[in-house]
Amino acid sequence: MEHHSKYPIGHVIGFLLSIVFTIAALYVALYTNLSRSIIIWTIGLFAFIQAGVQLFMFMHVKEGENGKVNVGNMVYSIIIAIVVVYGTIWVMHF
Template sequence: MHHSKYPIGHIIGLILSLVLTFLAMIVALHTNLPRNVIMWFIGILAFLQAGLQLFMFMHITEGENGKVNVANIIYSIIIALVVVYGTIWVIHY
């Protein structure tokens, strides 16, 4: 496995994450789409961004022989569930 001193993969991941975030913001604030369409669009972009971050920042494919690291997937799912359901719990109670 080759590691360079300059983290170009992280820079690309950051830029793509920012693009997805700004795209969601533009759709939410500057379109006249129905609210449910906007929410679906933001949800799809969030799912894409989560996948992007799994591959770019959590090094999900850096297991043995390029295999997917299952521990990283499980950890990221647990963190995502805690954040989402914790937020919903705090907002509603």
């Protein structure tokens, strides 16, 4: 039987990381002289990382008896979404 602490340190760390990624995205958007496309890609990268932090810190994806299966299903879903989006863009472009 696992011992759970009454103080949710994982939630606090997840919250602080989410704030850091939000502030980093805001800084890149407002205070850098990067091109617009690089800014958009950087904000998207920060958003993707922040979504991962929230899945693992708040939603406890790896916990339970199907932890590895849940992670595998998420990776598979992301791959399918990327193929569908870029496949659609490719078909519409050509």
